[in-house]
Amino acid sequence: MPETMSAWEQEGYGPASGVRRVERPIPAPGRGEVLLQVRATALNAGDVRIMLGDPLLVRPVFGIRRPRNPVRGMDVAGTVVALGEGVDGVDVDEEVVVELPGGGGLAQYAVAPAVRLARRPAAVAPHLAATLPIAAGTAWQALDASGVGDGQRVLILGASGGVGTFAVQLAALRGAQVDATCSARNRVVVEGLGAHVIDRDTRPARLPAESYDAVVEIASGAPLRDLRRLVRDGGSVVLVGGDGGRVLGPVPRMLRAALLSAGSNRRIRSLAATPRAEILTRLLDLVAVGRLHPLIEREYSFADVADALAHVEAGHTVGKVVVHVAG
């Protein structure tokens, strides 16, 4: 084992242009943790929000003046190279996938909690596996929250990004009939995933009322009443993403959703997806048997991490962006 590693760090909150490659000691795994040699790391809109410290609400959680962990990258595929105390059920040399909510994946080595690891099947390449934890895990949890099942009609608003491309595929796999919005340039891609595409300039208020069992809101920013109007009696709207204010981000919209839902049988639920190793394992199995296909727009080498972050920061990712770290 070498003693030092390369890592991409930010000194303070700010754009991707401020991220620098540095040499650091390889971290030691603590109790219940493993050390991973990182093979691939996929990026998410969430990495950019933490990198920018935007909305300001993220700063009390991730660090007031600068991120406590200066290394971004939450979705990691890697090889276990050392075990901390008290770790069982996983061995050195195992290939795993994990979500690191605080980041750390844009480095050659990263420490991860052993309980969060999912084994990577040999049939799933590291860069494909790394796309799954946050984007596909969130899509899965959004469909669970809205009870999407066989024969139901679901509308996915903002289907061309990481969460959206997985949500379309997973809803179709559950037997749902999927409508989805995206811009004209992404129409063919989203249709290819199994959705009937509605142009994103079509305002939800102009779609037929009560025509869906579930609406998954990822990016439209449409008024909540307009979204709720689209679902049938007993149906639900799940809020996954979208821009909010500079200070509180999505929180005011989440509070309005709770108020609107009180006493209503058309609920608007705000999703806070959590790392779930058992869901990740099921997603890996779906990819291994060819039923789920991570859509990767761009692959970057470890030397080009700042460019990869800048691309996601621009907000027009189609599917996923992945960094090959080693191997």
Ligand SMILES: NC(=O)c1ccc[n+]([C@@H]2O[C@H](COP(=O)([O-])OP(=O)(O)OC[C@H]3O[C@@H](n4cnc5c(N)ncnc54)[C@H](OP(=O)(O)O)[C@@H]3O)[C@@H](O)[C@H]2O)c1
């Ligand atoms: N609630 C949770 O637990 C949770 C978990 C994960 C993510 N999120 C949130 O979910 C959202 C998506 O995350 P992500 O990582 O999938 O993002 P992403 O991959 O960066 O999404 C980018 C895509 O969104 C599309 N888009 C942007 N505005 C749109 C609009 N008004 N209508 C339709 N499409 C639009 C873009 O298409 P164009 O290029 O055509 O604009 C682009 O393809 C973010 O807000 C993220 O913070 C929430």
